[in-house]
Structure formats: structure tokens, C-alpha cells
Amino acid sequence: MKKFTAAVLCTLLVLTVFAGCSGTGAVAGNTSSESTEAASSAEAPAVEAAATTGEFEKTIYFGLNYELTGANPIIGESAVKGIDMAVNEINAAGGITVNGETYGLAYKALDNGFNTDEAAVNAQQFADDAEVVAMIGPNDSDMCMATQAIVTEQGLLAISPWSTLVNLTSSEWYYRACFTDDFQGAILAKYAYEFEKAKKAAILYDMSNPYNEGIATQFKKSYEELGGTVVEYLSYNGKTGETDFTSQMTKIAAAQPDILLLPNFYEEIITQTTQARDMGYTGKFMGSDTWGDTSLLEWDTEHLLEGALWVGHYHKDVASDVALKFIENYHKIYGTDTDPNDIVALNYDSVYLLKLAIENAQSLDRTAIRDGMKSITTYDGVTGTMKFDNGNGDPTKSAVIIQISDGQFKYLDTIEP
Numbered sequence: 001m002k003k004f005t006a007a008v009l010c011t012l013l014v015l016t017v018f019a020g021c022s023g024t025g026a027v028a029g030n031t032s033s034e035s036t037e038a039a040s041s042a043e044a045p046a047v048e049a050a051a052t053t054g055e056f057e058k059t060i061y062f063g064l065n066y067e068l069t070g071a072n073p074i075i076g077e078s079a080v081k082g083i084d085m086a087v088n089e090i091n092a093a094g095g096i097t098v099n100g101e102t103y104g105l106a107y108k109a110l111d112n113g114f115n116t117d118e119a120a121v122n123a124q125q126f127a128d129d130a131e132v133v134a135m136i137g138p139n140d141s142d143m144c145m146a147t148q149a150i151v152t153e154q155g156l157l158a159i160s161p162w163s164t165l166v167n168l169t170s171s172e173w174y175y176r177a178c179f180t181d182d183f184q185g186a187i188l189a190k191y192a193y194e195f196e197k198a199k200k201a202a203i204l205y206d207m208s209n210p211y212n213e214g215i216a217t218q219f220k221k222s223y224e225e226l227g228g229t230v231v232e233y234l235s236y237n238g239k240t241g242e243t244d245f246t247s248q249m250t251k252i253a254a255a256q257p258d259i260l261l262l263p264n265f266y267e268e269i270i271t272q273t274t275q276a277r278d279m280g281y282t283g284k285f286m287g288s289d290t291w292g293d294t295s296l297l298e299w300d301t302e303h304l305l306e307g308a309l310w311v312g313h314y315h316k317d318v319a320s321d322v323a324l325k326f327i328e329n330y331h332k333i334y335g336t337d338t339d340p341n342d343i344v345a346l347n348y349d350s351v352y353l354l355k356l357a358i359e360n361a362q363s364l365d366r367t368a369i370r371d372g373m374k375s376i377t378t379y380d381g382v383t384g385t386m387k388f389d390n391g392n393g394d395p396t397k398s399a400v401i402i403q404i405s406d407g408q409f410k411y412l413d414t415i416e417p
Helices: 006-021 033-040 073-092 116-128 141-154 166-170 181-195 210-226 246-255 266-278 295-299 321-334 342-361 366-374
Strands: 003-005 046-048 058-066 096-098 101-111 132-136 157-160 174-176 200-206 229-236 259-262 284-287 309-312 378-381 384-387 399-405 408-415
Touching: 058 073, 058 116, 073 101, 073 321, 073 342, 096 342, 101 116, 116 132, 116 141, 132 342, 132 366, 141 157, 141 166, 141 174, 141 210, 157 342, 157 366, 166 174, 181 210, 181 259, 181 284, 181 309, 181 399, 200 210, 200 246, 210 229, 210 259, 229 246, 246 266, 259 266, 266 284, 266 295, 309 408, 321 342, 342 366, 342 378
Parallel strands: 058 101, 058 132, 132 157, 157 174, 200 229, 200 259, 259 284, 284 309
Antiparallel strands: 003 046, 096 101, 309 399, 378 384, 399 408
């Protein structure tokens, strides 16, 4: 087993991205001697990395379609950490055996820039690359839907780690590692009405992304069925770079709801909550699984989110042994005390789902691997036990309710499907 520094891992990411954009691909966990020497001289904690794919005579490639740049770079930055951890672990453990032959696992990465057109172009490039057996990503629902028709027509298995959009898996070629919008929307409605005793709610969501709209729609439906009243149901267009929400917040403040749902990306939340308070809103806030990065806590210097609830995919306080080991390894590799966010964990789980699909298939044929994925009934991952028992790509799995308290994400409850 070779030792690399954290800087080497960063170098690998850069090499993978640029090589992938040129269409030549790159091996995760492998680099040139020049890059290794340069990175070794950097000041970074030494960590154990996996055996490189150079130790294997044959390699299985998957495409990584991720959001490294654009409006929400934290998505891609988090995704590749989970991807690298899983790929390196699999290779260190001996790779993947197919019909008696052992293969290393590697990926070719293409940055979609949080742009639907680029996400589609990336998917087509992977579909055209005979070496690529499947695609992991995109993570964002809007990016995923831009690729759905392509992977379906081209017969390329796609696994989205983080897209909760319900109709994504209407394609028999698309699977996910997370729960769906209707599940978390209903959970949020239940907690708003029963836990928070909120009889009136308001919603502000980004109409330009089907993820945000999906949760908003389901929350409204479920909340009203419980007996609550949605006093304001407002939207904005995130793709235009809108940052002034004072008009919407003025209406919300005038209606004085007990709770305000903001199922939006974490980078927008502090602006939105600040403007809500400035316009006179006095109730609590509630969020979705896009709130799950600790940067949100760091930016909340005025403690506007104290007491807020959001739905997440896992939490270390109720983590399995598998998840606790994953968290421990993450700290060692990336040299941080901050726990890996949901995106890291879900991308990690997605790689292992693909590994299991390939092993079930005992083939590198794309259709066989899709069928191998379809044959998975249960997978015990970092983000919980997934049961694929609905005849499609949606895992049945639990969610966790997390409350922001004293500047921390604190576990509150587990919701079973």
C-alpha cells in the first residue's frame, strides 16, 4: 500500500477533470511521478491511500458527471471525496472480480458546471465511450433530468447519489442512493404540523429547479391534508442569480406564519433568512436535505437558524458501524474534524452499489450491469439500509430529522418509510 498526501489527492482530482474533458480519461488513485514528487513536498498530513489501478492489469471505468464548478461547487467538491474514498478502498481490497478476472476500478470525470446542457453533453460523451460501463451522477435533480433521455436511449446505467426528484427513476436505466422528494416533503409537513405545532406555514422555493419545486409541492399537499394552512406559496428564479427576496419576505411577514419552509440550496439560506427577519418575520425556519453542510452553520453568525429543522440522510449519533468507520477514515484522509456531509456519504454508497451491480452481473456489458443493479434487493450502506423492492430505482430507506441547536447539527429523530 502506498502513502500519498492529501495534496496528491487534490492533484489527482485536477488530473481527472482535465483528462476527462479531453476525452482520454484518468485513473482515480493514480498519477505521474512528477505529480507525486511535487505533492510530496507540500505541507499536508500523510494518509493511507489505496492501491492504484496501476497494480491491476485490467481496469473497469465509470463516468463521473459532477457539479465541480458553477453555482454550487460544494456539490462536486463533496462528491469526489466520497467517490475517491470508495474507489481507493475497493482497489486496496483487491478490486472487482468478474468471471475469474480481477479488475481495478477507476473513473473518468467531467464537470457539468451546474449547467443542464453540459450535464447532457457529459452523459453523451460517457455513452459514446466504450470503456465506460456506467455513470455516477449528476447529483442535482435538474442536471439529472437533462441526462435521463440520453442514458435511457443509449442503454447506460446511471446512479444519482443525491437527486430526490420523483420521476427520475421512471427510466429503467436510472437508480438513486437517496430517498425521494415526496418522502422528505411529507416528513417536513408532519414535523411542522405535529412537532412544531405550526398551524400556518409559508413556502419560498426556487422555481427553476425541479428539486426545490418537488419538495415545496409535496410539503404543501401533505401539510394541508394534516389540517395546516399554507398562507404564502412563493417562488423565485435561482438561475437568474436572484438575491433580493424582500418582496416575497414582505408578504410572508405580513401573513405571520408559524414556520417558513426554505427547500433551497444552502448558499442561499442565510440571505433568505436575514431578509425574512429584516421584513419582520418572527417564526421558525425549516429546510430540506440541501442544508446538510456545516458551512451553513459557519455563515449563520446571527444564529437565525437556531431551532430550525431539516431532513438529512444520516447522522453520526445514530450511525452504523459501517458509517462510523467511514467517518473515521474521512477524518484521517482529509485531515479535518468536520464530519462528511450527506453528499460525500451518498457518493461513497453509490460506488459500492455499482460494484455490487458489476459483481452480480459477472459481466462488463452495460445491459448486464443494469440487470445486476436491478437484482440488488438490500444494501447496507453508510447512509443506512437500502431496499430496492419497488420494482424501480428507488431505495426504501429511512431519513433523519436534524435540528440546529447551539450552532450544531443535532440528531432529533429517525423516520422509517
